[in-house]
Amino acid sequence: MAVAKILLFYKFVPLADPEAVRAWQLELCSRLGLRGRVIVAPHGINATLGGDVAACKDYLKAIRRYGPLHDVDASWSDGTGLDAAGRSLDFPRLSVKTRPELVAFGVPELAVDGDGVIGGGARLTPEELDALVADREDVVLFDGRNRIEATVGRFDGAVVPEVDNTHDFIAELDSGRYDDLRSRPVVTYCTGGVRCEVLSVLMRQRGFGEVYQLDGGIARYLERFGSRSRWRGALTVFDAREVVVPAGATPIGTCHSCGAAASGLRNCREPVCRIRLVTCTQCATGKVSCTDHSQRSDQESMSEATAP
Ligand SMILES: [Zn+2]
Ligand SMILES: [Zn+2]
Structure with missing residues (x-):
């Protein structure tokens, strides 16, 4: 069948x-x-x-x-x-x-051998992530995705960098904004893990002393623990579903149109505009549009083929 x-x-x-x-x-x-x-x-x-x-x-x-x-x-x-x-x-x-x-970070010189990426953060299973956060009160959960993804779902208390696509991460890390985190344990996380393979290298190269990456990403974490966990809201994915809402999850996003609690993301109706808008189920049936169409389609924003 x-x-x-x-x-x-x-x-x-x-x-x-x-x-x-x-x-x-x-x-x-x-x-x-x-x-x-x-x-x-x-x-x-x-x-x-x-x-x-x-x-x-x-x-x-x-x-x-x-x-x-x-x-x-x-x-x-x-x-x-x-x-x-x-x-x-x-x-x-x-x-x-x-x-x-x-993944389009703008670092094609990344070193890779038969064992994978060289110089990345230590891998944590979902169980190990929870144990680390429980043990060490200074742990930083660092979102390795685009900020729009974090507006509908993220780890409780996570740091969400101001990036529209993975290309922005290097400038963001070099801005000095996160320098005070360099002495703390930092766990990067993304949808399926692929972006953290690169991001964790970039952070270690920039003086972050204790960097981890969530192996298998949020997808595997939610498979293990679902919404009764450190995760809040929905998970963005890269197929027609757009987002996956774990059973029992409470929406953390706010609809761009009516202000209701929402987990959905919809593309702006303008074809060349790449902006995705937090949209509730009801408003998703109507016209979804941003105001200035400032993010054009020549920017590579879809950066991760791997999704849950
Ligand atoms: Zn709405
Ligand atoms: Zn637009």
Whole structure:
């Protein structure tokens, strides 16, 4: 029986010929009828794909036969459904691209070897994160996502940097705004973990002495603990669902239009405008628009293919 699934993974590993990997991925995903997004870079691969569960399994089998990806650790979530041809309803199409970086921080010189990114923060499981926060009162939870994502969901008490996309992080870290955190334990977190692989390196390079990263990201944390935890609100994702609201979660966002409590994010209706607006269920049925359309589509804002 056909069952819709969403498959997510990333892997930092040197890929000698990203263009060849791209062509292979495009052929493989097309043949299996998968939709979604795959990014291939000299430093690895990042994918979120949707389709029938059997096709997803065949895909994983195929990529694990390729040496650099033999140990890919994918996470699974339930898809919305499949169309009559068995294609995922969670993604409008398949996109497979090569990029200079897996995540667009503007640091293509990042060092990666067979074990992954070199110089990143120590990995914490969800349990270890909770234990660290319980043990040490000076722990800083540092949001590694774009600020709009944090407006609808974040860890309780988290520091939320003023960034519209991952490109902004370097200037933000170099601004001096977070210098007083450098002597404290800092845990970076993002949706599925891929952004923290890079962000934690950047922080260590800038003198943060004790940096951790939440392994598997918020997605894995919520799988373990759900909303009865240190998490508040909803989780933004990179497919048609836009956000996932954990069972029992209380919205922390405020609708841009009517001011009601809200977890939804909607794109501004102006096609070239990249602004996403916190929008309640009711206002989402009408026209969603910002005022000045200041964030244009030439800015790369979608920075993480991997999502829960
Ligand atoms: Zn509203
Ligand atoms: Zn706009």
